[in-house]
Amino acid sequence: MQYMLLIYGPEPTAIPLQEAMQTDLDEYNAFTKEVMDRKLMVSSEALHPVATATTVRVRDGKTMTTDGPFAETKEVLGGFYILNCKNLDEAIEMAAKIPGAKNGAIEIRPVFDFSQMS
16 A cells, blocks of 8 residues: 655754754655665655745635645655555554654555555
């Protein structure tokens, strides 16, 4: 089953030091290598800062856009992995290894498989 692991963390308030950025990058690269080596990886992406977001709503047939996120929160969505795990336990195991889990939260959501509908 595919699971989306959504990576939430605090929005950076300053440009991180080069050393800290490199450490984070190295940790994410190691995690990505592990899920690829275990043949779990379906896809993964990092997202631009929340300030670049646009929220779209349709009300009474009219499209409205708002700059920024849907809601003000302390943690923002920074990226995701989609993994093909055998069960939720394996998805939890992998989520705990994502570097962002140390200072944020990883939300696990099963991906709905429309091909299973009859």
